[in-house]
Amino acid sequence: MVVPTYNERDRLEELVVAVFAACEARGVALEMVIVDDNSPDGTGALADGLKDRFRLQVVHRAGKLGLGTAVVEGFQVASAATVGVMDADFSHPPGLVPDLYQEFHDEGADVVVASRYVPGGSTPDWPLRRRVLSRTACLLARGLSPIRDAASGFFLIRRDIARGTLIKAGGFKICLELIVRSGASRLVEVPYRFDDRELGDSKMSLREAAGYLVQLRDLYRLRLTGPRRPPHVYSRVSVGTGPARR
Ligand SMILES: Nc1nc2c(ncn2[C@@H]2O[C@H](COP(=O)(O)OP(=O)(O)OP(=O)(O)O)[C@@H](O)[C@H]2O)c(=O)[nH]1
Ligand SMILES: [Mg+2]
Structure with a gap:
């Protein structure tokens, strides 16, 4: 991850402990890669301090270079055949990681997306404005992929697909771009409850939202002018729901 x-x-630290514990309990051999952008609050040094206790690598970058490129760099150093991404703020429940992996394995998936927008998924804490924005962002992507939560930042993908796909946008939402550019066909969505962060500040911004629109435009252009892709095989499952496990 x-x-x-x-x-x-x-x-x-709490997150790292929780994700490793959840995977260990289910017999999933986890490797974690933390990609830190020289956080002024010392996150990078804290992450280094965890390397003795966990199978963990830390990539230090010079400054805030963006979420999308951080994820791509993480994929480059990961050694596992299945790679994934999750946020550090407990919005993505650690207990779901082994469920996602199980789906990945059982379905022979190319990509497993943790989804707020399939039955069983939710965003209970969000005000109406954020719900509308997020739903709109996902709706705008429906012409590109059958995935309901195209804006998800919590997913697993085959490493060869992730590494072999050139990502153009450096922005927040790289799952959709990976799916569209790679032509990945076995896509699975697993519902979860997105909990708002309780500590720290959001890095989501108007700039990131604008970047998403540019990304969509480029992907629609590619779809219209690029090589024809085989139709997506789409399987949606309802497992691993329930309250976020902390
Ligand atoms: N390395 C790196 N990580 C980033 C960058 N921007 C955001 N992140 C991380 O990406 C994850 C998602 O960012 P958040 O600020 O939680 O974005 P969000 O979940 O859309 O917004 P909230 O719901 O308000 O938390 C978090 O783990 C952030 O620390 C970046 O430029 N570089
Ligand atoms: Mg967050």
């Missing part, structure tokens, strides 16, 4: 971080020292 790649965990991109920028100023996440408040709960990073």
Whole structure:
């Protein structure tokens, strides 16, 4: 699992402990890669301090270079055949990681997306404005992929697909871009409850939202002018739901 971080020292250790514990309990051999962008709050040093206790690599970058490129760099150093991404702020429940992996394995998936927008998924804490924005972002992507939560930042993907796909946008939402550019066909969505961060600040911004629109435009262009892809095989499952496990 790649965990991109920028100023996440408040709960990073707790997250690492929880994700490793969840995987160990289910017999999933986990490797974690933390990609830190020289966080002013010292997240990078804190992450280094965890390397003795966990199978963990830390990539230090010079400054805030963006979430998307952080994830791509994490994929480059990961040694596992299945790679994934999750946020550091407990919005993505650690207990779901082994469920995602199980789906990946059982379905022979190319990509497993943790989804807020299939039955069983939710965003209970969000105000109406954020719900509308997020739903709209996902709706705008429906012409590109059958995935309901195209804006998800919590997913697993075959490493060969992730590494072999050139990503153009450096922005927040790379799952959709990986799916569209690679032509990945076995896509699975697993519902989860997205909990708002309790500590630290959001890095989502108007700039990131604008970047998403540019990304969509480029992907629609590619779809219209690029080589024809085989139709997507789409399988949606309902497992691993319930309250976020902390
Ligand atoms: N390395 C790196 N990580 C980043 C960067 N921007 C965001 N992140 C991390 O990416 C994850 C998602 O960022 P968040 O700020 O939680 O974005 P969000 O979940 O859309 O917004 P909230 O719901 O408000 O938390 C977190 O783990 C951040 O620390 C970046 O530029 N570089
Ligand atoms: Mg967050």
